[in-house]
Amino acid sequence: MDYSLLLLIFTSAVFEKTWCLNTTESTTSTPNYSISATFSSLYTTVTVPSLVCENKGILQDGICICPDDWTGTTCNIQNFCPEQKPSHTSKFTFPKTVLGQFASSVERCPPETTNAGMHQASALCNIATHSFDSPNILNCSLTLDAINAWVSGATPEQKQNLASSTQILTSIPERLTPHNITNAAQITNILLSDQQTTQTTDIAISAVATISQLLNASHEMYSSVDHTAISELTQTLQKLSLREKPNPLLVQPKMAVQSLKGQTPIRQVQLTSFKGLNDNFLPDRIKLHITEAEVSKHIVDLQMNVTFSEDFDKDIGFVLYDNDQFFQSKSFKPSLDTKRRVISANLQENSGIDQVQFAVTPSADSTMSLNDFACVFWSYDKQDWITDGCTKNKSPSGHVVCSCKKLKNANFAILMAFDINYQYSEALHWISITGCALSVVGLSVTALYQIITRKSRGGTPTLLVVNICLSMTVFYLLFIFGINNPVQHVNGTKMSGENIVPESDHHKYSDQGPCTAFTALLQYFLLLTFTWNTLYGINVFLLFKNSVSGTPPWFPQVAMAVGWGLPAVIVGISLGSTYRVEEPLGYRQEEFCWLASLDHKQKFNIKKPMFWGFVLPLLLMLISNTAILLHFSYKICRTNPNLNKSRKTSLTKKMMSSFSLAVMLGLSWVTGYILMITQEKNLKFILSVVFCLLNTTQGVQIFILFALRPFLNSNPAILNSLRAPEIGLHKKTFFLWKNKIPESNDSYKSTDGDSP
DSSP: OOTHHHHHHHOOOOOOOEEOOOOOOOOOSSOOEEEEEEETOSOBOOOOOOOOOOTTOEEETTEEEOOTTEESTTSOEEOEEOOBOOOSSOSOOBOOEETTSEEEOSOBOOTTSTTTTSBSEEEEBOTTTSSBOSOEEOOTTOOHHHHHHHGGGOOHHHHHHHHHHHHHHTSOGGGOOHHHHHHHHHHHHHHHHOHHHHTSHHHHHHHHHHHHHHTTSOGGGGGGSOHHHHHHHHHHHHHHHHHSOOOGGGEETTEEEEEEOOOSOEEEEEEEEEOOSSSOOOGGGEEEESSOOOOBTTSEEEEEEEEEEEEEOSOEEEEEESSSTTSOOSSOOOOSSOOOOEEEEEEOTTOOOSEEEEEEEOOOOTTEEEEEEEEEEEETTTTEEEOTTEEEEEOTTSOEEEEEESOOSEEEEEEEEEEEOOOOOOOOOHHHHHHHHHHHHHHHHHHHHHHHTGGGTOHHHHHHHHHHHHHHHHHHHHHHHHSBOSOOOOOSOOOOSSOOOOSOSBOOOOOOSSHHHHHHHHHHHHHHHHHHHHHHHHHHHHHHHTTTTOSOTTHHHHHHHHHHHHHHHHHHHHHHHHOBTTBGGGTBOSSBSSBOOBOTTSOBOTTSHHIIIIIHHHHHHHHHHHHHHHHHHHHHHSOOTTSOGGGSOOHHHHHHHHHHHHHHTTGGGHHHHHHHHOOOHHHHHHHHHHHHHHHHTHHHHHHIIIIIHHHHHHOHHHHHHHSOOOOOOOOOOOOSSTTOOOOOOOSOOOOSSSOO
């Protein structure tokens, strides 16, 4: 049974890029150097016996993918420094840390200091000894502003201390403000620009670790960062990759600097980053080869090949960025949690590159599929991604291939636009159609019966019930015929011929078809139904309050204005503030025609119209309706001492009156709110079924309680003909006192006719 569609009307509850590798030779006759980066294509299929992975490693295609703190074929080799407790050599406690990374001390700066709550010290986990080096201690009154002011004139020894202090002060991502990021970028740029100071390895390691930590800051922070400082830093890193000797400690979690010194002539260089369970670069996972190494595609995360048409004996440098935080584009605005790794391949100044070729294999994530892509490199003049001189192609094997001519020392990337793989709902099940159809028939008969018998109850109750039946009938019809989106976008690469930078990593379609109109009508008529439900409850309350005079004469006119006008105002605000022709999903969903409720992370978002355009108004109405029902039940259940026993209303009739009012007030939708806060799986399933059964048959319930039952009560002959034969019993009453007859006067009269 597909009760999920009606349920979703109430509660509508990344992938990683895998890089591949290819080699291409230049076809020009003059000497040139051709760089080819293809992430995941040069791998061979290696058959390995089944393994048993240890230490929480995961077996994928016969290979153990290990967490950062373990390595080896079965994740059985320690790749960390164990926790260090205070001792005679160090007064600090350092937690277990991966080899080659910095550990932050458990001890923090005191509350009265400038850096209150900041780690007091850090220590490098030594790859050779599997233990922590001597700690770097922070002056808790030192700030990044002060370091930035002092670093230029500092001695090499002072710079080493300032570099470690900067690393500590940027170790907590939540404390990284745009100002702090700018200061840290300027400090590390000065430290890495000085060739003499970078000969002190500890300075370079601390600076690279600081840059890696800056890449951990939230994306929002970079909108206000001084981009000149970031730009200068990335250019300094390019020079560092050519100047620095190979050092595994220059591989930090979010960035890596690798170099190959020109010694003997070579024809190619292969850079490989191996997979791990955590999305980090590690020293033992970054490898450089001067020949093409055969490795299994299942363990490679990133791979780049640099090939030369002639012997090359100069230095080669690589800089790998785990994300594009340092390259804030004005034309490309990502909105999904996609990753765009940036790769810089650098040759010495007196070398030339005629052509750069690189390619990636789009991720096979089931939630997204590639729509289009662009081949780009970073322009320091325009401070943006540009496509000048680059062309794109898609190979038969599925790789997206780029070729850029006459570029040197550039930062390359492939910007991809993805389609969301929407799970379009199937046609309604016959059970749902039957339930809704019966409700439509029942509501139509109820409205007709109320109009025919209106003289027996007055104009106001009839007006309210007829409007409820009308709005609910239209809603059911819209649900049956309009809930499914008739325009479904078929996923698949729709590569355009032109190499144009996409606007976002999320490809968006302009509005097509009637889905938006159906969404607005569904929102309107469902809000309309609940508005009339609430007005019906207010009418009952006024009848109890003014039992003599009845409903005020102005109530019908006010009810008509509020009943039809308030939902229109809410729908108008929802459409006007969230709907755009070029981006209809700000207002509605794609899978079916209903209000948008989830953000790009598939989490409920209160900024979406589902919350403030439906859930919140409905909650307020249900709260008022529940209060009215409780007041009504209290009034009718309270015993009147002036009534004789024979004139009192039975408990069954009182309960039926309360139940009838609850149905008319739509209180079955309260189960939807309970469902939203329920975590237990079985209870959630039971509530889902109850919610959908009660609400698909609400029209049938109204028909039984407000048409069929009153009709049978007013025509007892029909009701008696349906009853089973009864045996008549005679009864005689005797009075001990002469002429003692029960009194017949009372002040309360119960009727079995219409429900409240």
